[in-house]
Amino acid sequence: MEIRFLNENDDPIAVSNIYEQSWKYAYKGIIPQDFLDSIPPGRWVRHLGKEDMRHLVMLEDGRMIGTASVCKSRWEHYSDYGEIVSIYFLPDYIGKGYGRQLFRRCVDELQNLGYRRILLWVLEENARARAFYEKNGFHCANEYLEDTIGGKQVREVLYTAFPD
Numbered sequence: 550m551e552i553r554f555l556n557e558n559d560d561p562i563a564v565s566n567i568y569e570q571s572w573k574y575a576y577k578g579i580i581p582q583d584f585l586d587s588i589p590p591g592r593w594v595r596h597l598g599k600e601d602m603r604h605l606v607m608l609e610d611g612r613m614i615g616t617a618s619v620c621k622s623r624w625e626h627y628s629d630y631g632e633i634v635s636i637y638f639l640p641d642y643i644g645k646g647y648g649r650q651l652f653r654r655c656v657d658e659l660q661n662l663g664y665r666r667i668l669l670w671v672l673e674e675n676a677r678a679r680a681f682y683e684k685n686g687f688h689c690a691n692e693y694l695e696d697t698i699g700g701k702q703v704r705e706v707l708y709t710a711f712p713d
Contacts, residue, residue, distance in 0.1 A: 571637035584699025631664030
């Protein structure tokens with residue numbers, strides 16, 4: 550197992566595919582199915598080009614199985630926080646301990662950048678992810694964002710941590 554930064558030799562479509570498959574698996578029953586079914590290949594390629602973010606990939610036996618993105622908080626009110634923007638896995642690798650390793654690397658990267666406080670946003674209805682974040686030292690900050698995904702109103706919940 551290897552975790553490293555995304556580089557110019559990596560196939561952005563392969564990374565985007567991790568997002569696409571993970572969304573279809575993790576958000577089933579949360580986001581409208583017709584929206585999930587209509588996610589086009591390569592939808593997240595543009596996200597990978599954002600230079601203000603650091604993109605990580607996790608590989609097992611040379612195959613990309615997970616990806617994550619971190620950056621300085623995108624929220625003015627939390628300008629001294631680092632942010633875990635995303636963490637996604639191919640469905641066959643969810644719930645098998647890989648997430649903890651990639652998540653820990655995200656926290657380490659943000660700490661290496663000098664952040665002592667970290668935040669992330671998670672869909673309120675995503676009980677599995679919320680339990681994962683809580684198990685890994687993050688706490689619900691009782692702050693919410695309203696959004697619309699696939700025509701459905703959703704709420705995102707802010708989670709924060711102050712790792713050692």
